[in-house]
Amino acid sequence: MKALRLSSMVVAVSLLVWIGFAAVGLEKNELLIVETTYLTRMDPQDNVQMTGYYLLPCYEGLVRFKVQEDAEIEPCLAASWEISADSTVYTFHIRQNVLFHDGTALDANAVKVSFDRAVSKQLATSAYISTVTNPEEEGAVGEPLGTVEVVDPATIRITLRGVLPTFLMKLALFPIVSPKPVTENPTDLGAEWYKNNIDGTGPYTLDYWKAPAELGLKRFDGYWGGWEGKHLDKVVFLTIEQLQTGEQMLLAGDCDINRSTLQDSQAALRKNPNIVLAFPGSPYSLFTIAFNTKKWPTADILVRKAISLCYNAAAAISLLGGPPNAMGFNGPVAATNQYYNKALPVPEYNLDKAKELLQQAGYPGGKGLPAFELPWSQHVVAEDVASQVLKSECAKVGITVNPVAMGFATMLDMGKSWKTCDNLTFISSYPAFDPVPDQLMQFMYHTGGVYNWNFFSSTPDGANIDAMIDQATTEPNDTIRAALYNQLQEIAVSNYLAIWAIANAVPAALRANVKGFVTMNAYYVHFPVYNMWKE
Amino acid sequence: MHWYVVRRIALMVPTLLGMTVVVFTLTRVVPADPARAAAGIAATEATVEALRHELRLDRPLPVQYVWYLRGLLKGDLGRSMYSGRLVSQEIVKYIPATTELALVAFFMLCLIGVPLGIFAAARQGRVLDVASRGLAIGTAALPVFWLGLVLQFVFFYRLRLLPLIGRTTTVALAPREITGMYLVDALLTQNWTALVDTLRHMILPVFTLVASRIGIVVRLTRVCVLDELEQDYVRTARAKGLGNSRVLAKHALRNAAVPIITELGMQFSWLLAGSAVVESIFVWPGVGLYALRSIVMLDFNPIMAFTLIATFAFLVSNLVVDLTYALANPRVRLE
Numbered sequence: 001m002k003a004l005r006l007s008s009m010v011v012a013v014s015l016l017v018w019i020g021f022a023a024v025g026l027e028k029n030e031l032l033i034v035e036t037t038y039l040t041r042m043d044p045q046d047n048v049q050m051t052g053y054y055l056l057p058c059y060e061g062l063v064r065f066k067v068q069e070d071a072e073i074e075p076c077l078a079a080s081w082e083i084s085a086d087s088t089v090y091t092f093h094i095r096q097n098v099l100f101h102d103g104t105a106l107d108a109n110a111v112k113v114s115f116d117r118a119v120s121k122q123l124a125t126s127a128y129i130s131t132v133t134n135p136e137e138e139g140a141v142g143e144p145l146g147t148v149e150v151v152d153p154a155t156i157r158i159t160l161r162g163v164l165p166t167f168l169m170k171l172a173l174f175p176i177v178s179p180k181p182v183t184e185n186p187t188d189l190g191a192e193w194y195k196n197n198i199d200g201t202g203p204y205t206l207d208y209w210k211a212p213a214e215l216g217l218k219r220f221d222g223y224w225g226g227w228e229g230k231h232l233d234k235v236v237f238l239t240i241e242q243l244q245t246g247e248q249m250l251l252a253g254d255c256d257i258n259r260s261t262l263q264d265s266q267a268a269l270r271k272n273p274n275i276v277l278a279f280p281g282s283p284y285s286l287f288t289i290a291f292n293t294k295k296w297p298t299a300d301i302l303v304r305k306a307i308s309l310c311y312n313a314a315a316a317i318s319l320l321g322g323p324p325n326a327m328g329f330n331g332p333v334a335a336t337n338q339y340y341n342k343a344l345p346v347p348e349y350n351l352d353k354a355k356e357l358l359q360q361a362g363y364p365g366g367k368g369l370p371a372f373e374l375p376w377s378q379h380v381v382a383e384d385v386a387s388q389v390l391k392s393e394c395a396k397v398g399i400t401v402n403p404v405a406m407g408f409a410t411m412l413d414m415g416k417s418w419k420t421c422d423n424l425t426f427i428s429s430y431p432a433f434d435p436v437p438d439q440l441m442q443f444m445y446h447t448g449g450v451y452n453w454n455f456f457s458s459t460p461d462g463a464n465i466d467a468m469i470d471q472a473t474t475e476p477n478d479t480i481r482a483a484l485y486n487q488l489q490e491i492a493v494s495n496y497l498a499i500w501a502i503a504n505a506v507p508a509a510l511r512a513n514v515k516g517f518v519t520m521n522a523y524y525v526h527f528p529v530y531n532m533w534k535e
Numbered sequence: 536m537h538w539y540v541v542r543r544i545a546l547m548v549p550t551l552l553g554m555t556v557v558v559f560t561l562t563r564v565v566p567a568d569p570a571r572a573a574a575g576i577a578a579t580e581a582t583v584e585a586l587r588h589e590l591r592l593d594r595p596l597p598v599q600y601v602w603y604l605r606g607l608l609k610g611d612l613g614r615s616m617y618s619g620r621l622v623s624q625e626i627v628k629y630i631p632a633t634t635e636l637a638l639v640a641f642f643m644l645c646l647i648g649v650p651l652g653i654f655a656a657a658r659q660g661r662v663l664d665v666a667s668r669g670l671a672i673g674t675a676a677l678p679v680f681w682l683g684l685v686l687q688f689v690f691f692y693r694l695r696l697l698p699l700i701g702r703t704t705t706v707a708l709a710p711r712e713i714t715g716m717y718l719v720d721a722l723l724t725q726n727w728t729a730l731v732d733t734l735r736h737m738i739l740p741v742f743t744l745v746a747s748r749i750g751i752v753v754r755l756t757r758v759c760v761l762d763e764l765e766q767d768y769v770r771t772a773r774a775k776g777l778g779n780s781r782v783l784a785k786h787a788l789r790n791a792a793v794p795i796i797t798e799l800g801m802q803f804s805w806l807l808a809g810s811a812v813v814e815s816i817f818v819w820p821g822v823g824l825y826a827l828r829s830i831v832m833l834d835f836n837p838i839m840a841f842t843l844i845a846t847f848a849f850l851v852s853n854l855v856v857d858l859t860y861a862l863a864n865p866r867v868r869l870e
Contacts (some may be wrong), residue, residue: 038828040617195619208706211618211628212828213818216706240700240818244684248692249699409833413568 028534029233031514032255033527034246038212038239043194044175045118054215054237057529058101059175059200062092062111063168067531071522073168077106077176077201078156087476088146088160090167096154098224100178101198101205108156113179115148117189163476166436172522175200203530204235213239230516230533250275250509256534257527258509263321263381269509277507278517279324286329287382289374289390289499290427294418297369302361304496307372307401307424309354310393311499313347316386320504326382329503331489332444333437336521339485344493347500354397366398375414376426378405382504383426390499427498437485438473445469445492465491540854547850551843555607558842559600562835569616569833590616603839612843613836615829622836626822626844631715632702633814633821637806639718639737640744644802648749649795652756656764657783667757671750683743683816690739698736700818708732740817744810748802755798759791766790793860800856807852808845 035054041047044055064076075081078092098106146159160167178199181190198206198217203225207218215237219227238255240246243262250258251272261269261277269275289311291298298304313328320326329335330344355365363369374390376383387403394401401424415421427444446469465488472484492498508527510517516532570587587593591602606613612622655667691699702717703709710720710729718737721730763769764787772782811823818824822841829837 040832041619043619046619191619210706210820211625212825213820214701214706238818241815242684245687245699245816245818248687252692252695252699254699407833409568409571410565412571416568 027234029231030236031232031234031257031527031529031532031534032236032238033257033259034249034255035237035239035259036241036243036246039215039237042196042198042209043191044200045114045177045194046191053523053526055175055198055200056202056526057204057217057235058198058202058206059177060202061172061174061176063172065172065520065522067518067520067528069519069521071169071520073172076172077111087163087165090158090160091151092156092158094154094156095224098201099222100180100201101220101222102178102180103222104178104180106176106201107153108150109153110179111156111176112148112150113182114174114176117177117182118174120189163474165474165476165478165481166438169436169522203231207234225530232529232533235529247509250511253511256511256514260506261509263325263506266321266325266507274512276510276512276514278510278519279507280505280519280523286332286334286428286500287380287386287502287504288332288427289386289501290425291496291498292418292421292423292425293495293497295421295423297361297363298423300361301496302357303363303369306354306357306361306397307390307394307399308496308499309348309350309357310397310399311347311386311390311501312349312393313501314349315393316389316502319385319389320382320502324505325507326505327503329500330493331500332492332498333440333485333489334503337437339437339482341486341489343486344489349393351393351396358397358399366400369399370423371400371402372424373422374401374403374424374426375406375411375422376403377408377411377428380426380428382502386501387426390501426501438469441469441472441485441488445488540858543854543857547847550850551846554842554846555604555839556600558839559603559835560596562833562838563596563599565833569835586616590614612840615837616834617829617832622840626825626837626840628715629820629822629825630844632819633807633810633823635716635718636737636740636744636810636814636819636821637803638716640741640748640806640810641799641803643741643745644748644752644806645799647745648752649756649799651749652753652795653760653783653788655753655757656760657779659761664757667753671753673750674746675750677747679743679747680812680816682746683739683813686739686743687816697738702736702819703729703732704736740813740819743813743816744806748805752795752798752802756791756795759794760787763787763791796856796859800852800859804845804849804852807848 039054042055044059047055060076062076062078062081063073066072066074075095077095077098079095081090081092083090092111094106094108094111100106100110104110146161149157149159151157164170177190177194181193181197181199184190185193196209201224203220203223204217205220207216209215217235217237219231219233221227240249243260246255246258246260247262247265249255253274266277269277291304291307293299293304298307317323317326317328327335328347330346331341333340358364358366358369374387376387384403384405387401391401391403411425413420415425415427445465447466468484468488472481472488475481475484493500511534513535514532515535516528518528518531520526520528568583570590570592571583584593591599594602603613610623612626614620615622615625618625651667651670655664658664687699690697698704708729710717710726710733711724713720713723717729717733721727721733760783764783766787769782769787772786773779777786809823810819810821811827813819814821814823815827822844825837826841828834829841
């Protein structure tokens with residue numbers, strides 16, 4: 001009897017809890033985006049991670065990319081500008097009647113404060129306005145591009161130390177922050193304040209932040225662009241690491257956008273009339289299996305070529321769902337890049353040729369070769385699949401490849417020296433989505449670049465590669481630039497510096513009532529929320 | 536007894552210090568460049584160096600530890616490499632969510648697990664006993680993350696009965712924050728909508744936590760009670776005419792209490808410190824989720840802070856368990 005009473009009470013309470021609840025769903029003017037990566041830093045000048053895009057609705061630069069597929073610059077906080085004849089002096093005319101979220105008016109001085117802040121504290125976005133030069137040149141690394149000068153409250157002049165054709169594109173990625181927290185906190189230039197607050201000129205400002213997973217933005221009524229037409233009132237970024245959870249929310253209508261979709265679900269999502277898949281215009285990164293060209297035996301071009309011929313790109317692409325999720329690529333630069341070398345050959349898969357080359361190199365049937373470890377970034381499915389494909393194909397010619405999952409930070413650490421770096425290593429060629437490849441080239445192949453594996457310098461043309469990259473970065477003549485980039489790509493391919501494994505693009509899934517979304521090639525991921533609305 | 540307590544508290548200090556040495560060393564010998572990982576691959580070398588210097592990663596390991604210890608003594612748990620914020624400020628925000636989840640799960644564990652174990656012992660060999668043993672083995676074998684995901688799929692996606700993630704449906708529905716524990720805050724502010732919403736959001740994560748631990752509690756309770764039921768004094772009590780319930784509650788259970796309390800204490804510590812997976816699945820903004828994120832990102836200071844808190848939780852719950860022995864069993868003397 002007692003047990004019966006107890007169980008009845010439990011059931012009754014359960015029902016009350018469920019029935020008594022008034023379901024609250026998404027507001028019509030509220031967009032909920034499910035992400036898989038946490039926003040780590042709120043300071044937009046200190047965040048160049050992918051999650052920096054969460055802050056894009058809140059901050060703007062002097063210029064910006066047009067909301068369209070191709071990367072094209074248009075005015076933003078600068079209403080207009082002039083460039084000197086020698087392309088080193090940029091004079092920007094600041095847009096009038098623009099307010100920061102705290103009510104401070106935008107002027108030339110506010111812009112200068114932003115530049116000075118980023119450079120003096122060596123914040124991450126200082127990379128966009130710093131000269132990328134040979135670090136052996138004393139004082140060159142981290143130096144700003146010349147001077148930033150306030151001509152008058154409505155005019156700012158930036159004088160570059162040299163020509164930089166991509167300067168405006170870099171400026172589009174450099175956020176202008178309110179000077180008020182900076183001047184009110186002179187000791188740290190507002191660093192502590194910006195870690196928890198948002199204060200820009202963008203259409204949205206901070207509503208709340210339930211760290212680490214939920215960031216809520218609300219519209220800034222004083223936005224200079226105005227609010228006529230259809231717009232969203234609120235945008236929420238919610239981080240959920242499990243992809244299937246985000247998918248369940250999307251299908252149930254509990255979120256509007258799921259930023260990363262499961263590959264297995266994409267076929268079903270395509271058929272769902274309530275869902276639209278949106279592929280990024282460019283891959284985030286090109287997954288490349290780089291060779292250590294200084295270490296035996298991959299110092300031998302014949303060995304590199306033999307291993308390259310073992311990679312079955314078609315099999316890897318198929319396993320990853322085929323285009324547009326996964327595509328092959330032919331060299332260090334993405335095919336969507338304007339400086340892509342169209343003459344590059346498609347990488348060959350030929351096991352017989354691989355065997356011949358091994359014979360030629362003095363390793364018949366792979367005898368005498370060590371077992372190669374192939375570190376790949378844990379959680380990156382594309383690298384996992386590609387490494388397994390390489391392993392199984394190499395085994396057919398007598399080469400042993402052992403894929404090893406590793407943390408990204410560990411891989412970076414190993415790559416600091418060719419002596420500690422494995423013969424084969426997965427590298428993500430980042431940022432593959434950049435409209436111009438200069439930053440990618442600097443990261444990947446320039447002496448002192450992030451990966452610092454010095455592959456190029458091990459080729460017969462090694463002595464010239466850094467100079468070629470530097471020249472391409474600053475060359476004002478577009479034909480010469482294109483020729484330089486073509487040549488660099490050709491050198492990388494003909495010297496078998498890497499296996500061009502997979503270009504992987506994970507689509508976002510949107511509810512069909514979300515309108516106004518445009519794929520922008522300038523970013524891997526960006527939802528131009530100011531231009532979006534829900535029906 | 537109070538000297539016992541003082542001594543135990545004093546002994547916590549070297550234990551915690553020892554933990555800091557071990558974890559500090561382990562986190563820093565991992566082959567990785569945390570400054571580069573924190574700055575991102577797009578950052579220049581200058582930015583990375585500046586960050587490395589700011590975080591004192593360019594100093595020798597013993598120097599780094601001394602700096603860390605100095606900060607610790609002042610209550611400074613360092614800064615997160617990724618967010619740049621003080622770890623003490625961040626972690627304080629997450630503790631109430633974990634504490635609330637752990638307390639509710641613990642309460643349910645005691646409410647269901649212990650009585651189930653007692654009934655199973657009292658009805659040895661019968662249906663309830665067999666069923667409870669099956670339940671115990673089954674739930675112990677289930678991976679926590681799998682169970683959580685399946686529950687989400689069934690109760691949210693298929694049946695639309697319960698919410699998927701989080702503590703409340705929207706931020707607007709959260710109660711005004713007083714303690715940070717939404718159930719308590721909702722009661723204090725008499726916000727019944729928030730109370731119901733919070734309860735609904737707790738069902739699945741609590742169920743997942745309880746299901747993963749209940750097997751051990753049920754089996755241990757059953758074994759301990761069975762042991763006591765076979766003792767001579769129980770036979771004597773029955774011979775004197777005492778009913779089954781009285782024999783169980785007044786005699787057998789009290790003698791069986793010590794190991795059960797020990798186990799419950801350990802379970803509570805686990806619920807506090809080991810709920811990271813459940814918090815991750817249900818996006819429950821607690822210390823576990825914070826720690827998990829920090830581990831993946833090699834963010835040293837939050838990892839250290841979490842370890843200290845988890846160690847402290849274990850030490851405190853052990854102390855409480857020991858003190859409870861004396862209450863449960865007067866023959867126990869704490870010396």
